[in-house]
Amino acid sequence: MQNEKCVVCGKAGEKHHIIFKCEGGLDFPLNYIYLCAEHHRGKKSPHRNRRINLMYKLEFQTKLKNILAKDYYSMDEIIKTLSLNPSQGRSICKKFKIYKEGYKREDIIKRLMGGKFYYDFMLDEFYDDSWNISNDFIDDLDLNLYGNCEF
Ligand SMILES: [Zn+2]
Ligand SMILES: [Zn+2]
Numbered sequence: 001m002q003n004e005k006c007v008v009c010g011k012a013g014e015k016h017h018i019i020f021k022c023e024g025g026l027d028f029p030l031n032y033i034y035l036c037a038e039h040h041r042g043k044k045s046p047h048r049n050r051r052i053n054l055m056y057k058l059e060f061q062t063k064l065k066n067i068l069a070k071d072y073y074s075m076d077e078i079i080k081t082l083s084l085n086p087s088q089g090r091s092i093c094k095k096f097k098i099y100k101e102g103y104k105r106e107d108i109i110k111r112l113m114g115g116k117f118y119y120d121f122m123l124d125e126f127y128d129d130s131w132n133i134s135n136d137f138i139d140d141l142d143l144n145l146y147g148n149c150e151f
Pocket of ligand 2: 015017047
């Protein structure tokens, strides 16, 4: 694992959960990226910067939409397509509504995103400076927000 490289700069990386575990993120390979200490926990990292965090999440959501190209899936297909371990697969499927065609794509993606969808416009929202607060203040806010979260 220590050989994994930071996706930003190529230095030795640590495992980052794109959807944090405290947000309901699952422990499965698609939800990981590797980031060096600076790009993982520094000022311009998903744990300190809301916009960067959102960009990784949007990227992940797009990837899931591409991978899950069909409208409905069986449990076995979900497990296989997403490389989940079978008990994870069973546990998430338990919460889904079952249609005669199978489990619905949107339900699966939403679950993997931690129970919510993310949108591009959320990136713009970040730049709404009508509150007139400094970026440093936002950084501090984020730090508090995610302070209890496992990196
Ligand atoms: Zn890096
Ligand atoms: Zn992390």
